[in-house]
């Protein structure tokens with residue numbers, strides 16, 4: 001591990017359980033993240049949302065900014081989005097490492113909370129830069145994030161490495177700057193409400209989110225429940241899943 005607390009290199013991909021994701025999403029308060037994304041993408045005419053999932057953020061962007069093509073590898077995630085009757089959203093099967101769109105096919109490409117699930121996050125960022133004419137937006141966990149702390153506790157139970165959002169953000173910035181993007185970053189607050197079953201239920205959902213089917217998932221739940229309860233109490237009934245948002249803009253397209 002580096003002195004920043006992040007692993008030295010990418011050890012992923014992490015896995016995500018769509019059923020646990022469906023249980024977690026109603027607890028996420030994405031209002032500030034949506035406002036930040038709308039602000040970052042204002043003025044673009046088309047968006048690729050790579051790893052758009054069930055469209056938690058996509059729907060707001062399609063309604064408020066521009067038509068969105070979602071590139072998503074999971075059939076279970078796409079099935080939710082396919083049920084949304086929204087003319088400005090198109091959904092295609094595909095992966096961030098090889099986005100099924102041509103060079104400069106869209107004004108803006110985004111990947112929010114996705115890079116840790118890819119086989120090759122550096123290649124994924126190169127792909128975002130390839131398909132985007134003017135802007136690339138990436139969100140990963142901020143340095144202080146309760147859900148990452150819970151993940152790291154679970155990983156410790158399983159003897160696995162800790163999460164590496166800081167590593168991903170640093171590499172993503174490098175790739176974008178190499179390609180001539182000017183990159184700005186900001187922290188985006190995302191509170192996570194407690195479900196009706198409180199810390200016990202949240203510990204169970206979070207353990208399944210990344211470790212569904214793992215033989216130690218029960219031990220992970222037991223290991224994190226106390227920590228979640230304490231943080232919920234300290235946080236006025238909410239955890240924090242704050243993100244760091246990178247906005248890369250090609251200089252020739254920056255507003256004056």
Ligand SMILES: C[S@@+](CC[C@H](N)C(=O)[O-])C[C@H]1O[C@@H](n2cnc3c(N)ncnc32)[C@H](O)[C@@H]1O
Pocket residue numbers: 016050051052053054055056057071072073074077094095096097111112113114117118119
């Ligand atoms: C935590 S969800 C985030 C969904 C959405 N971007 C959001 O912020 O609400 C991660 C998504 O990345 C998708 N994913 C996993 N591997 C991927 C890959 N190699 N390329 C693109 N997306 C991937 C998952 O299926 C899932 O929908």
